[in-house]
Amino acid sequence: MSEGLIYKTFGGLPWTPKFVEAIDKTLCLGCGRCVKLCVRKCLGLEGFEDDEGTERHVAIITNQEQCIGCQACGSICIRHCYTFKEK
Numbered sequence: 862m863s864e865g866l867i868y869k870t871f872g873g874l875p876w877t878p879k880f881v882e883a884i885d886k887t888l889c890l891g892c893g894r895c896v897k898l899c900v901r902k903c904l905g906l907e908g909f910e911d912d913e914g915t916e917r918h919v920a921i922i923t924n925q926e927q928c929i930g931c932q933a934c935g936s937i938c939i940r941h942c943y944t945f946k947e948k
């Protein structure tokens with residue numbers, strides 16, 4: 862079992878990053894707020910056509926390698942689409 866990475870904040874307090882793991886496409890509205898927020902450019906929007914033929918979007922993880930585990934994407938998502946994982 863992983864013991865998890867532990868870093869320190871600017872003030873010397875313990876900080877354990879939680880890295881982006883998955884986005885629930887069934888909940889995502891495609892608003893793009895999380896995509897804009899991620900300073901590490903880990904996220905993107907993917908287009909698709911729904912059952913009525915309307916073009917829609919969902920957020921996807923495009924660059925997980927660059928994730929620093931800040932969880933900002935999950936914090937801004939009103940639909941609670943995100944799950945995270947410690948390393």
Ligand code: SF4
Binds near residue numbers: 893894920937
């Ligand atoms: S903030 Fe949430 S609902 Fe909006 S695009 Fe991102 S995952 Fe989807």
Ligand code: SF4
Binds near residue numbers: 931
């Ligand atoms: S946890 Fe932070 S770095 Fe990782 S995808 Fe979300 S906003 Fe980007």
